[in-house]
Amino acid sequence: MLADIITIGDEILIGQIVNTNSTWLAEQLEAIGIKIRQITTVSDNRQHIIQTLQEAEEQSQLIVITGGLGPTEDDITKQTLAEFFDTQLIENQEVLADIEAFVKSRNAQMNSRNRKQAELPQSCTIIRNEIGTAAGMWFERNSVVFVSMPGVPFEMKAMFSNSVIPKLKAQFKTPEVIHFTVQTFGTPESVLAEQLEEWESALPSEIKLAYLPSPERLRLRMSMVCADKESGEQLIAEQYLKLKEILGETIYDTGDNYLYETVGKLLLERNLSLSTAESCTGGNIARLISSVAGSSEYFKGSVVAYSNEIKKNILGVPEQILIQHGAVSEQTVIEMSKGVQKLMDTDFSIAVSGIAGPGGATQDKPVGTTWIAVANKQKVVASKFIFGTQRDINIRRATATALNMLRLLMIEKL
Amino acid sequence: MLADIITIGDEILIGQIVNTNSTWLAEQLEAIGIKIRQITTVSDNRQHIIQTLQEAEEQSQLIVITGGLGPTEDDITKQTLAEFFDTQLIENQEVLADIEAFVKSRNAQMNSRNRKQAELPQSCTIIRNEIGTAAGMWFERNSVVFVSMPGVPFEMKAMFSNSVIPKLKAQFKTPEVIHFTVQTFGTPESVLAEQLEEWESALPSEIKLAYLPSPERLRLRMSMVCADKESGEQLIAEQYLKLKEILGETIYDTGDNYLYETVGKLLLERNLSLSTAESCTGGNIARLISSVAGSSEYFKGSVVAYSNEIKKNILGVPEQILIQHGAVSEQTVIEMSKGVQKLMDTDFSIAVSGIAGPGGATQDKPVGTTWIAVANKQKVVASKFIFGTQRDINIRRATATALNMLRLLMIEKL
Missing domain, CATH: 3.40.980.10 (MoaB/Mog-like domain)
Structure with missing residues (x-):
């Protein structure tokens, strides 16, 4: 109808x-x-x-x-x-x-x-x-x-x-419609589409698939009009199992959660705490984490270290590292993540330092260059990313990437 | 067309x-x-x-x-x-x-x-x-x-x-349309409409007026289709002068700037620096200030102090104040604003502590209760607000209100 x-x-x-x-x-x-x-x-x-x-x-x-x-x-x-x-x-x-x-x-x-x-x-x-x-x-x-x-x-x-x-x-006697949304992060749409080509072409014709991309996530939505809800849900559940086998940890959740919500859920379930040290994201990670009601159960706080003095004086990044490697470097984000974790006494921490643009680029560090570290008491993992040229999009991508790295560290896949 | x-x-x-x-x-x-x-x-x-x-x-x-x-x-x-x-x-x-x-x-x-x-x-x-x-x-x-x-x-x-x-x-040769937007903050729409009744009814008929409200600001937009741009602009400029006489400092800018942009402009012009200490806003003020390209010229950073330990250990709020008056109190935000200003060595600071909801209310502090302090080296001003019941709207209103207080302090109207 x-x-x-x-x-x-x-x-x-x-x-x-x-x-x-x-x-x-x-x-x-x-x-x-x-x-x-x-x-x-x-x-x-x-x-x-x-x-x-x-x-x-x-x-x-x-x-x-x-x-x-x-x-x-x-x-x-x-x-x-x-x-x-x-x-x-x-x-x-x-x-x-x-x-x-x-x-x-x-x-x-x-x-x-x-x-x-x-x-x-x-x-x-x-x-x-x-x-x-x-x-x-x-x-x-x-x-x-x-x-x-x-x-x-x-x-x-x-x-x-x-x-x-x-x-x-x-x-009107209207049929039942089922939607099932799979949240992914980290694989670009075109690559994902290629990985899923075989699975997609073998999908039962009743199931419609949609790709819904954004800087924060790529959603895959299966929809189906069905006479019997239970058998419809079973059919979709079977397809989801196959999908999960192909995509693995690229799937971060089902339903409608953003990464900051999924990460919050994980922290809450495990009774763990988080702090963040943010340079180029400017507090964006903190404000998303804390936008969730009840987040004070697991989120202790953040140091937005926009200037190098603060990286040094509050987060304890050694001056020598800042001089030798610069604020946007592996060494700096590692020290930032350790520093904030210790300062706020949390189980996990995130640190981000990058060049959001349009200014700030150097010869070997173009706009978009971003170092992200995630850490717990035993382990620190740092990675470098080169996002794009748009300041706001760079901040959004750095935020989502950092949250996804934290997720992977928490489930021991990083 | x-x-x-x-x-x-x-x-x-x-x-x-x-x-x-x-x-x-x-x-x-x-x-x-x-x-x-x-x-x-x-x-x-x-x-x-x-x-x-x-x-x-x-x-x-x-x-x-x-x-x-x-x-x-x-x-x-x-x-x-x-x-x-x-x-x-x-x-x-x-x-x-x-x-x-x-x-x-x-x-x-x-x-x-x-x-x-x-x-x-x-x-x-x-x-x-x-x-x-x-x-x-x-x-x-x-x-x-x-x-x-x-x-x-x-x-x-x-x-x-x-x-x-x-x-x-x-x-296409499209007719010239002039828009002139006046940004206001702090006076509710119905009150503003009453204040402007006389001015509005005397507006030249060619000028159309629109009220555009949001939690961040209330925009007044004058629009006019005109054959001659220059005389049109002059007509609108005359009306703006009258409007300014009525509304005074409720007008924070013309054009399309948000408060965080206007405040940034003021800081940059005067070569002054800012830090923030945020509890219920969770980093939202910092991320807006730092969303502006070039904000590192005036923004040094923020401490998102979601937990009381951080208010105490990093911002230096005396434990006695937290126990006696609570985290959402005049005394606490004053100490937070002084603490972050000293810690980050800035000319100005903002501090916010409130109950964003839905949890956290007490008998004398309903959801929405928010204390905001703004400070420079000579002066601290703190005010209490009771916003609404919606978490996201409370955060947005607290953010805009804090930025407006900073603006008023900077232009010596607070």
Whole structure:
């Protein structure tokens, strides 16, 4: 079964707000087995809205519309829907009572604009709004369902979850959809695709595979529409076992965790502590680790050692090493990782020093050159990486690479 | 002039990622006077892509396409565009050399998939990609321009800013649009709107005003389409003067700088140095300050003191203060700010300690309670804030509030 999502309003078209409503709706619909054919954002323009509705009606069995139901002049969704369904706006007494109660609860006075919000297309089924003044609408024509809701995210979400989803489930018998996401790090997309060529071509045709890359991780997602959830999950589990055999420790998790979350989980489970010493990442590792609620259980702190004095005076990197090898060197990151581990008395530590760019390059150390060390009480491992030329991406890649090295050290694969 | 944005790929349609590319593109196009007619998201489906291109071609003069250019099987944008423009894919030697150089810089090996990314439609103008393997494409037909770019946000953004915008400006004579953004911090939107009521109602009708709120700042943007840039700019400058009289130091900058950039600029101009001591912000202030290229000129480092031991042992907060007043207290942040300033020998310092949540609240310190101190060699100012219940928002608000306090201390308004 196919659905279209239509978002009405200028804020998205001028780049003022991000279309998070559509993402949320798509996720909800996907979870009950409804596939989104198209997401369309149009302005508050009568003709454009009608044309978009006509096209969607030809292709999909469900059309979910958000926006354009506010009390101001430029909100024309209701009138346009009335025209599209050849019906009239009439004042709905139930909705009027809802609006009056809502306005009263806010200690405000009813005005003509509020009252106008009770005027709704005669032929629709009303979806009541318990936390705002714009009611939703449900239309049906030739087995196609149209749902119109306000654009205010929390009003839309409450209405959709409480009223629309139950109605959709009752009306349509939708198949179950399973997603299984495998998180990888360290192997570029093209190399991974080559490694997986054979496995991929032998995948059961019901399973769809997607590669989702970013500087932080490369996700592989298997999706499957199935009549029976249990057997579907088993089929995907079998494929995951094969995948794990091919990729090994390149897989750092399943589900949706980032590396900083997976590493946090490992530390928590094992009751171990972490500190970081950061130069070019500037505290980015610390802030990600500490962004997780409860991270104070395993994260003690960080020294952001942006200047060499701090590497020397606080982390105890010998001046001789800084002079002889430079701040971006194997010797320096090893000393930084040892220094912070001792200073903060932790089981594990991470140290990063690199040239994030655009300045700071030398003849033998181009922008992107980054040394990373991870250590526990017995072992220190340091590696050199040459990332790219973009400062922000270099910081993100150095962060993820350091976290992955820590993970590998913790599971004794480094 | 109208433009359509078409996003190709399943990730958005299944609700896995938010369509931030379109928002960013819409904002960029808007800024050069190009109005977005429609944003459409479709799946990697040949027929659907072609139909969407046809419809867009009838309505708009510019069609910006992102996504579907990766090296995997499900990426079909290139083939589909070749079909749509009745041309063939041929290996482009320049792009091949770019890809080879890129792969080499990553210490990886070329493979058949990388090589295939050099195959591009014969009739298009290539847009080179300096930070990835998927080249962009520029097509023209009957005065309509089609631009196709990869969906990876940082590759797309670099390509669009560096290559596409200059080409669009050269090709189309778009009306001049002036934007003037005033950055404010510290006054809530509803209060600000009240303060500005009179000024706003007296604004010349050509100037449109938008309030753009976020946890980091509240932007006021004046926009104006004008025939003569100079007189337009003068009109806006006059309004800005009046605005400045009303809002005073609530305005921290004009243009697009965040507080961490404005503060960095101030430090650099005055040749002053900064250190931070962060508990609940976990390094977020440090990573923002150090995200600016050249920040090593004024930023020496940070101690992320997540545990009390570190507040005591490294920052020198007396144990008695921690026991008597707690880690989230006026006394503690004052000692933290003094401690880090001395430790790192800087002119200014920031210290933050708070309960980001969801855990950690006590009877008299609810989630969101945050103490912030800013200091120079002569003066320490500490203030208490009670932010909200959301961990991530609390961290962002604490960060921005601390940076704003530093700014006010630096300009002697605190």
